[in-house]
Structures are given as C-alpha cells and as structure tokens.
Amino acid sequence: MRQETGRKAVRPETGYAVVWCRDFRLQAVRRHVQRLGPVALVDDARRQSIVLCANEAASRHGVAAGMPTVQAIARCPDLQVDRPSEAAELAARCLLLETALAWVPGVEETAPGILTLDLSTQPGDRWFDGAWTLRQALEDRGIEIVAGLGATPALARLAAQAALHEDEAIWLLPEDGRLERLDRLPLVLGETGPELREKLTLWGIQSLGAFARLRREAIAARLGDEAVELWLRLHGRLRRPLQFVKPGERFEAHHEFEVGVAEREPLVFLLRRFLGELSGRIADVGRVVASMHLLLSFSDGASYGRRLVPPEPTLDEEVLLRLATGHLENVEMRSTVASLRLWLEDSDPVASQRVFFGTGLRNRHRCEETLARLRRLVGADRVGSPRRINSHRPEIFARAPLPVELGENRGDPPGPPVSGPTLRRYAVARRATVRMREGRPFRIEAPGVSGVVNAVHGPWKSEGDWWHRGRGWERVEWDVDLLHQGLFRLVGTTRGWTLEGYYD
Amino acid sequence: MPDVATRLNAVKSLRKELGSRLFFGTDLLREFGKNGAGEAFPPAGGVAGESGIAGLVAGLRPGRLTEVVVAGPSQGGGLVLAALLARARLEGSYAMLFDVGSGFAVESFPDRDLETLLWVGCDSVLQAVTAFDIAARDENFRWFVLDGREGKSEDWRAVRPSLWQRISLLLRERGAAGLILARTPVTGVSKDRHEVTARFGLEALHAERSRLFSAVRVGQGSGNHGEGGRRRLAG
Numbered sequence: 001m002r003q004e005t006g007r008k009a010v011r012p013e014t015g016y017a018v019v020w021c022r023d024f025r026l027q028a029v030r031r032h033v034q035r036l037g038p039v040a041l042v043d044d045a046r047r048q049s050i051v052l053c054a055n056e057a058a059s060r061h062g063v064a065a066g067m068p069t070v071q072a073i074a075r076c077p078d079l080q081v082d083r084p085s086e087a088a089e090l091a092a093r094c095l096l097l098e099t100a101l102a103w104v105p106g107v108e109e110t111a112p113g114i115l116t117l118d119l120s121t122q123p124g125d126r127w128f129d130g131a132w133t134l135r136q137a138l139e140d141r142g143i144e145i146v147a148g149l150g151a152t153p154a155l156a157r158l159a160a161q162a163a164l165h166e167d168e169a170i171w172l173l174p175e176d177g178r179l180e181r182l183d184r185l186p187l188v189l190g191e192t193g194p195e196l197r198e199k200l201t202l203w204g205i206q207s208l209g210a211f212a213r214l215r216r217e218a219i220a221a222r223l224g225d226e227a228v229e230l231w232l233r234l235h236g237r238l239r240r241p242l243q244f245v246k247p248g249e250r251f252e253a254h255h256e257f258e259v260g261v262a263e264r265e266p267l268v269f270l271l272r273r274f275l276g277e278l279s280g281r282i283a284d285v286g287r288v289v290a291s292m293h294l295l296l297s298f299s300d301g302a303s304y305g306r307r308l309v310p311p312e313p314t315l316d317e318e319v320l321l322r323l324a325t326g327h328l329e330n331v332e333m334r335s336t337v338a339s340l341r342l343w344l345e346d347s348d349p350v351a352s353q354r355v356f357f358g359t360g361l362r363n364r365h366r367c368e369e370t371l372a373r374l375r376r377l378v379g380a381d382r383v384g385s386p387r388r389i390n391s392h393r394p395e396i397f398a399r400a401p402l403p404v405e406l407g408e409n410r411g412d413p414p415g416p417p418v419s420g421p422t423l424r425r426y427a428v429a430r431r432a433t434v435r436m437r438e439g440r441p442f443r444i445e446a447p448g449v450s451g452v453v454n455a456v457h458g459p460w461k462s463e464g465d466w467w468h469r470g471r472g473w474e475r476v477e478w479d480v481d482l483l484h485q486g487l488f489r490l491v492g493t494t495r496g497w498t499l500e501g502y503y504d
Numbered sequence: 505m506p507d508v509a510t511r512l513n514a515v516k517s518l519r520k521e522l523g524s525r526l527f528f529g530t531d532l533l534r535e536f537g538k539n540g541a542g543e544a545f546p547p548a549g550g551v552a553g554e555s556g557i558a559g560l561v562a563g564l565r566p567g568r569l570t571e572v573v574v575a576g577p578s579q580g581g582g583l584v585l586a587a588l589l590a591r592a593r594l595e596g597s598y599a600m601l602f603d604v605g606s607g608f609a610v611e612s613f614p615d616r617d618l619e620t621l622l623w624v625g626c627d628s629v630l631q632a633v634t635a636f637d638i639a640a641r642d643e644n645f646r647w648f649v650l651d652g653r654e655g656k657s658e659d660w661r662a663v664r665p666s667l668w669q670r671i672s673l674l675l676r677e678r679g680a681a682g683l684i685l686a687r688t689p690v691t692g693v694s695k696d697r698h699e700v701t702a703r704f705g706l707e708a709l710h711a712e713r714s715r716l717f718s719a720v721r722v723g724q725g726s727g728n729h730g731e732g733g734r735r736r737l738a739g
Contacts (some may be wrong), residue, residue: 024718048578050658103658127598147668226707302545308525359595359596359597361598361644362643362644363642363643363644366642366643366644367642367644368695370638370639370641370642370644371622373638374624374635374638374639377634377635378624378625378627379625380624380632381623382606382623382624382625382626383622383623383624384622384623385611385618385619385620385621385622385623386608386618386621386623387610387615387618388610388611388615390553394611397610399623401622402598402620402622403619405617406596406620414732416713417708417713417714418586418613418614418712418713418714419710419711419712419713420612420708420709420710420711420716421578421580421583421612421704421708421709421713422582422583422585422609422613423558423582423588423609423611424577424581424582424607424608424609424653424654425606425607425608426605426654427605427606427607427654435570455705456706457706457709472539472581479706479709481543481705481706485576486576486577486578486579486704487577487578487704487708488577499609501609502577502578503577503578503582503704503708503709504577504578504579504580504581504582504583504653
C-alpha cells in the first residue's frame with residue numbers, strides 16, 4: 001500500500017470582521033475638525049431641532065439622541081452643534097470601503113459606518129494585525145473605528161459591539177473559550193427585544209454566556225423563535241451570505257459653503273484636502289490619477305467646470321494641487337462660490353521602461369508647469385518646439401510639443417550638409433526704397449540700413465496658396481551684400497520692396 | 505541568485521541613492537567622464553583643437569551665464585545659435601530659446617536640431633528676461649539662449665540687476681548653461697563674455713556651415729569685470 005506523506009488536507013479558515021464606526025454621521029462631519037469637548041449632531045430640518053447623535057463628552061452630560069436641541073444645550077451649556085452633511089457622509093463611507101477593500105476583497109456595507117469583512121482570503125494568524133492596520137489607516141484619516149473578529153458575521157458583529165461596550169479597539173470571539181468571553185457581555189448586546197431581555201433577567205440570566213449555556217430544546221420550548229435565533233448566533237450556527245460591494249469607481253468630493261466664498265484661498269485649502277483624501281483612496285486601490293474634474297457652483301446659479309489633465313498619470317498631490325490652483329487663478333469669479341466639487345479619474349499606473357542611454361524630460365509635470373507659465377506671459381501661440389510645415393510660404397512654422405523621450409541615435413543622419421549662415425527676420429519687415437540698374441538692385445535705403453549693393457544673387461521667385469481665395473502670395477527674393485553692412489534678404493511683392501531680414 | 509524581492513529592493517535603494525543626480529544612463533556616463541577626466545567641460549573660451557564658433561560653444565560652461573556680443577548683422581551670431589542647437593541635440597538635452605522680436609527662421613536650421621528646442625517668442629527684452637527667470641527653474645532644460653540681437657539698449661538697461669543675479673543663481677543650482685546674444689554687453693553678472701566677428705560674402709550662403717563656424721573670429725569680450733565694464737554695459 002502506497003503511503004502518502006507530506007500531504008495534508010488544508011481547510012481554509014473562515015472568519016469575519018465587523019468594522020464599526022461609532023457615531024458615524026458625527027465623525028463624518030467633524031473628522032477634519034479638531035474639536036474637543038461635547039459635540040452633537042442636530043437635525044434642524046424638523047419643526048423642532050433634535051439631537052441625532054452625540055459624542056462621549058456630550059453623553060456624559062446627559063445629552064442623548066432624540067432629545068430636543070434646546071434641552072441638550074440646557075443640560076450641557078458648552079455643547080457644540082453640527083449639522084449632518086450628505087457629502088461628508090458619502091466621502092467617509094467611500095473612505096471606509098476603500099480602506100477595507102485594500103485589506104480584503106470581500107466587504108459588505110452592512111449599514112452606514114458598519115462593514116462586514118470576509119477574512120477567508122487572509123491567513124488566520126494575520127487577522128488581528130490586519131484589523132489593527134486597518135484601524136490605524138482609518139485613524140490617520142480622521143475616522144475612529146472598533147473591530148470585532150468572529151467565526152460568523154453574527155459573532156463578529158457581537159464582538160464589535162463588545163469592543164464598543166468594553167471600550168477596546170479590537171475584540172475577539174475565538175472558538176475556544178467563546179462562552180467564557182460571552183460571560184462578560186450583558187444581554188443588551190444580543191440585540192433582542194426588550195420582552196425577552198426582561199424575561200431572562202427575571203430568570204436570573206444576566207449575561208450572553210449564561211444564556212448560551214442553556215439547552216437549545218429548552219429554549220425553543222419556553223422562549224420561542226427569537227431566543228432560538230440568539231442561541232444559534234451565539235454558537236456560531238447562524239450564517240448568512242454577505243452582499244459584497246464592488247470597488248469604488250468614482251473618486252469624488254464636494255463641499256457646500258454655508259456662506260458664499262469670494263476669495264480663492266479657502267478653495268485652495270479645500271482642494272488640498274480633497275486631493276489628499278482622494279489620491280489616498282486611489283492609491284489604496286493601486287491606481288493613479290489620470291485627470292481631475294473641477295466644478296464650481298456660484299451663488300448666482302452659474303457654474304464652471306473644467307477637466308484638468310496632468311502630463312502623465314500621477315499620485316503626487318503637490319503636482320495635482322499646482323495644476324488645479326494654477327487653473328483656479330485664471331477663473332473669473334463674478335459672484336461668490338457656493339460649492340466646490342472635485343472628481344478624480346483614475347487609471348493604471350504608467351509602466352514603461354526608459355531607454356537606458358536615451359534621454360528625455362526629467363520631470364514632465366515641471367515642464368508642463370513651465371510651459372503654462374510661459375504661455376501666460378507671452379501668449380499660447382508663441383511657445384512650442386518649432387517645426388517646418390509643408391509650405392514654401394515664409395515666416396510660418398508649426399509649434400509642436402517637445403518630445404518626451406529622445407532616442408539613443410543622435411548622430412548626424414546621412415544627407416547633404418547644412419549650408420550657409422542662418423537667416424534672422426526683423427520683427428517687422430523694413431520698407432525699403434530700391435534703385436535698380438540693369439534689372440538688379442543697385443542701391444537700397446531702409447530704416448537703419450542703407451547702402452550700395454556690393455553683390456547680389458537672385459531673383460528667386462515663389463508663389464503659393466493661389467488656389468485659396470484671398471490667401472495667395474507671390475514674391476521675389478534677392479540676396480544682397482550691402483557694402484560694409486552685411487548680407488540681407490530683399491523681398492519684392494506687389495506692395496513694394498522690404499528688407500525681410502539678414503543672414504547671420 | 506537572489507529572489508525578485510531582494511533584487512527589487514536593491515534597485516530601489518540604488519535609485520534612492522542616485523536618483524536625484526542620475527536620471528538617465530547618459531548622466532551616468534557624464535559622471536564617469538567627470539571622474540575620469542577631472543574636468544567634464546572644457547574651459548571657457550574654447551577647447552584645444554577647435555577654433556571659431558565650434559570652440560566657443562564647446563567651451564560653454566554649465567551653471568554659468570555667458571554673453572556673446574555680435575556687433576551687427578552677418579557677424580556670425582546666428583551661427584553661434586546653430587552650433588549650440590547642434591550640441592544640445594548631440595548631448596540629448598533640451599534647449600530653450602527666448603527670441604526677442606520673434607525673428608527665428610525655422611528654415612535655417614536642420615529639422616533634427618529643432619527637435620530638442622523649445623522656442624519662446626518675446627516682444628521685448630524685459631519679457632524675454634522674465635521668461636528666462638521662469639524657465640531657469642526647470643530642470644528639464646540644460647541650455648537657455650536669450651537672443652536679444654534686436655533688443656534696444658534702453659530695454660537692456662531696464663532689466664533689474666537682481667533679476668540677472670537670480671537667473672545666474674538658478675543656472676548654477678540647476679547646472680544649466682545660459683547664453684545671451686546681444687549687440688552690446690548687457691550685464692555684469694555674466695562670468696564669460698565673447699565678441700564674435702565675421703565678414704561673409706554672398707558665396708557664404710552656399711558654403712558648408714561647419715566651415716563657416718571656423719571662419720568666425722571669437723575674442724574675449726571687454727568690460728565684463730570691474731567698474732569700467734559696468735559703465736560700458738548696454739551701449
């Protein structure tokens with residue numbers, strides 16, 4: 001009989017984590033605001049303003065959800081109030097999701113601020129460290145969470161509630177010793193109805209551990225389905241499929257100003273914050289920023305939107321900020337800004353291997369910034385890499401973008417050598433008076449340049465664009481050597497003679 | 505054979521150490537050349553074995569501002585620009601031209617030399633110097649040419665000396681070379697100044713350009729140091 005050695009059936013470990021953000025709506029609003037002391041989120045939309053949630057400091061003063069705001073302030077005179085913000089909540093939800101997705105691919109958004117994570121893709125010995133890293137990553141971005149780890153989603157949720165109750169960062173409900181740990185938890189964490197809790201209390205059952213030690217048949221006979229469901233949950237026998245979310249496809253942030261903003265500084269401040277958040281989220285999913293959409297809404301109902309594209313996809317916040325603020329400087333603000341929206345398009349990171357002994361632009365972003373500043377100074381049509389165009393018409397050439405990379409082969413290509421000095425044109429061709437002798441220029445008089453022609457080459461006749469109505473041109477060129485002056489190009493057209501430039 | 509992660513880490517650490525100095529392999533060659541020869545660039549004013557404009561351009565120093573004074577038309581100023589563009593192309597580095605009066609004639613230069621050139625058309629000397637001040641911060645460009653042959657003397661004098669100082673400092677920081685083409689000396693900040701003179705006849709229009717380079721006489725400019733020099737600046 002052949003003996004199989006070294007092979008062992010590996011059963012994947014199943015486990016779940018529940019990430020719980022306490023007072024999520026409040027945290028979403030104030031995660032960028034460093035406020036110490038009692039804070040409450042209030043709902044002003046109703047006829048009577050009421051408290052939606054409050055932080056621990058406020059709760060210690062007796063402020064509770066559902067309480068009228070007036071009463072809450074009476075109980076806690078130092079209470080600071082905030083209004084809920086859908087935009088802030090959306091941003092916080094996206095942040096939570098994407099941070100969790102950076103750890104595991106299976107994430108369910110159970111409720112706003114509560115995520116259930118399937119840890120089966122991770123080795124069991126790394127669950128705790130992973131949860132801790134997740135907590136740190138979110139804390140760095142202004143969101144405080146607790147996490148519960150358990151064998152089923154229900155146990156993980158219970159563990160998260162235990163963490164909130166025990167004021168611990170991460171709570172574990174392992175297979176071994178589960179009942180002992182449940183002994184520490186009150187019945188209220190079982191999320192059952194008050195009638196069942198009251199009945200169990202009358203029976204002398206004070207903890208979930210004590211309840212779990214009862215026999216299932218006895219519970220079913222005396223307490224009904226709700227109690228059986230709790231018993232199954234506590235024993236890890238109740239499982240439900242998770243509804244996983246897809247990775248975020250829209251990286252967007254927006255802010256509505258309570259009072260219209262007339263200056264650019266607050267906009268730049270917000271842009272910096274948005275870019276920090278959104279680029280961090282994009283980095284978490286292993287992608288980079290390909291373009292930015294900037295949308296400003298003004299108080300008079302007008303709006304302004306622009307897509308800004310960096311020279312190459314990047315995650316550099318400073319580069320993106322310079323691009324956005326550089327553009328913002330040129331936006332004409334006729335009325336105050338009511339809201340600012342920023343949406344980043346993501347793309348794959350650029351994966352290219354440069355030619356080792358080739359050269360090219362060292363910093364494309366810097367180059368684009370320089371070009372933008374130069375264009376603002378001299379005009380957009382006067383910056384570019386000059387290129388000949390397929391025409392004999394003088395003075396015109398194309399402005400091409402600089403090549404990003406230059407090849408290795410930079411030697412002289414085969415072909416005839418370049419000849420002659422270079423031509424330099426005057427900014428404005430100088431009108432000239434030309435005296436002819438035997439059909440050739442003999443003496444030239446023009447502003448700044450006058451003299452006798454020592455030698456002359458020509459005439460060189462050219463014409464073109466006659467097939468376009470009104471754009472045709474025709475000219476006669478002479479290369480003239482003016483005595484003691486130099487070499488010049490003399491041009492004769494139907495409008496007379498001009499000195500176009502000189503050879504240098 | 506080390507594993508992939510080890511090799512990647514080694515490359516990362518090497519890049520971290522050398523990244524700020526060496527971006528391309530050609531930089532590495534330049535570094536080797538510097539270490540081996542002791543002097544990567546020939547001294548200002550030319551190199552042994554090369555004369556005329558070729559020697560002048562070969563001797564341009566990185567990190568310095570150099571003036572080339574061309575007294576009038578057909579004295580070889582355009583050839584200095586042509587030689588510099590050819591050098592930039594051979595080195596595989598980018599050049600920027602601030603063209604006062606926008607008189608650059610694209611047909612006078614071979615296409616291959618235009619690939620690495622960024623042209624900036626300017627209305628005045630002051631605009632060109634301002635553009636120079638902006639662009640000198642960009643590490644992508646190794647050569648800057650301010651062609652102010654059509655600039656007026658009073659325009660040159662209107663440029664604040666502090667602006668020249670800042671440009672000079674930026675060039676030194678970036679290791680880029682700046683060249684000013686003008687009719688007269690324009691600033692005391694430039695460390696090197698050359699006067700270019702030539703006398704071309706019409707036959708030069710058909711002569712090989714490389715021969716014209718050596719036909720131009722290059723002399724050390726006057727008045728680039730000391731009070732006497734400052735008095736003679738800008739006409």
